[in-house]
Amino acid sequence: MLDLTPKEIKARSALRINPCKTCQPVGAMYAALGVHKCMPHSHGSQGCASFHRMYLSRHFKEPAIASSSSFTEGASVFGGGSNVKTAVKNVFDIYDPDIIAIHTTCLSETIGDDLNSYIQDMDIPEGKIVVHTNTPSYAGSHINGFFNMMCGFINYLAKKTGTPNGKTAIFPGFVNPGDMRELSRLAKLMQVPFTMFPDTSGVMDAPMTGRFDMYPSGGTTIPEIIGLGDCEQVLALGAITGIEPAELLKKKFKVPYTLLPLPIGVEATDRFIMELSKISKAEVPYELEEQRGQLIDILLDSNQYTFEKTVAIYGDPDIVTGLTALCLEMGMVPKYVITGTPKEDFTKEVNALLERYGISDAVVKANADLFELHQLIKNEPVDLLLGTSYGKAIAKAENIPLIRAGFPILDRYVHSYLPLVGYSGMIRMVERITNAIMDRQDAACADEDLEAIM
DSSP, X not given: OOOOOHHHHHHOOSOOSSBSOOOHXXXXXXXXXXXXXXXXXXXXXXXXXXXXXXXXXXXXXXXXXXXXXXXXXXXXXXXXHHHHHHHHHHHXXXXXXXXXXXXXXXXXXXXXXXXXXXXXXXXXXXXXXXXEEOOOTTSSOHHHHHHXXXXXXXXHHOOOOSSOOOOEEEEOOSOOHHHHHHHHHHHHHTTXXXXXXXXXXXXXXXXXXXXXXXXXXXXXXHHHHHGGGGOXXXXXXXXXXXXXXXXXXXXXXXXXXXXXXXOOSHXXXXXXXXXXXXXHOOOOOHHHHHHHHHHHHHHHHHHHHHTTOEEEEEESHHHHHHHHHHHHHTTOEEEEEEESSOOHHHHHHHHHHHHHTTOOSOEEESSOBHHHHHHHHHHSOOSEEEEOGGGHHHHHHXXXXXXXXXSOOOSOSSGGGSOSSHHHHHHHHHHHHHHHHXXXXXXXXXXXXXXXXX
């Protein structure tokens, strides 16, 4: 670990060391997997597709299916039109998806492949669909790829018939299947007819049945995506991930939207529930009131351990914003809050949140990396780390507890089944954070006792 001064850290702008993000195609592939009977297709080399599939499979512990245009040197020089046309024909013939969702890679973006023209020249079987989006890996992050792929589906499929379908479109953001299940549960409890788009529940958390189903039962259906233009309104969750597809749907079909933070923590979940209540005109059921009351009781009980404990939070922007709000509600002090996604709206949102709680000396940065976070922690340590698996080297080096949350988590199991969102998600996080702090205190007391004996 190099020792750099804060000035030297600030000066490093053209290099990322241990990035706090991955590339756009990973997000595009995940969004496509949230559509029923969809085959994500990587327009680039086989190595790119293999990396993106590996990343998703290691996080979800589920097979992430995808096909590839299989670029070689020839395609790199003359273009990948022939490759993608052959690939689409083979995928429909062999794997029989209802829809193929093509995303680009560094290589195809650099040589300037015109996928729209390629798709128009394809001989697509009757009843089948091909859509695409552009996802240059050298710009943005997997979050950009996720919402770009959503926009691709909307551009190709969504229609407005003039007859409202009475549904609310819920854009859940880049979250786990367990979060999407919890959001669906809350919407059903509040009696809101909805379309979740995309929806990876039932796909990336499919049950073991004894046989391999290439296309599990989950995912947003094609008719549901077509019907997005007839929805009454959109609830877009996450200011960074939800704004682009929500704006597109409003621009094309005049569907109004409400932009909400991811419902992580008490206040954000309250806002989501009250927005659902406004839509359905239904009373909040006792089941939710009881769960919220339990959460408040847990916060009061645990406050003696969490109050004014400092925390470093890192990961995807909307998740990090939600986790920052959660920590503030626990009485903790977010000291360093970073994301690798280059979106300055993130810093404005987090700083406004911190200002409400009277915290003015936190370091909040977008387009940052974990090397920089490590330097900050070396200069001024924190009590807890909250983020993805890639922070474990920092946790080990500085002897700081790490609570894993967000994407990717590569070295733990079951996390993708359990929600971060809603009251139940916060109950889970309060339990994990509080127990980690107590374990650290117990270890410190044991060390003091040992020293006294020696």
